[in-house]
Amino acid sequence: MPDIDKLKVSVDRDACIGDGACCSDAPETFEMDDEDKAVVKDSSTDSRETILEAAENCPTDAIVVEDRETGEKLYPTE
């Protein structure tokens, strides 16, 4: 099983400001909905690195990435 299948990706809609950066960074993973909020369309195509980079580049840390198996929060980390 590819590493990517182990990621659980979600977007905090209240934190998302709709700038679309994640859709540029990881276009297979995120898309904008009709309220200009990012949603996860597929978390199994972009690479793990690409998804984590998109999360790191989100200006409001609205993207949460967790390891599906261990529950470990990979981003944001504190």
Ligand code: SF4
């Ligand atoms: S990068 Fe962050 S703030 Fe921008 S659209 Fe994506 S989730 Fe929303």
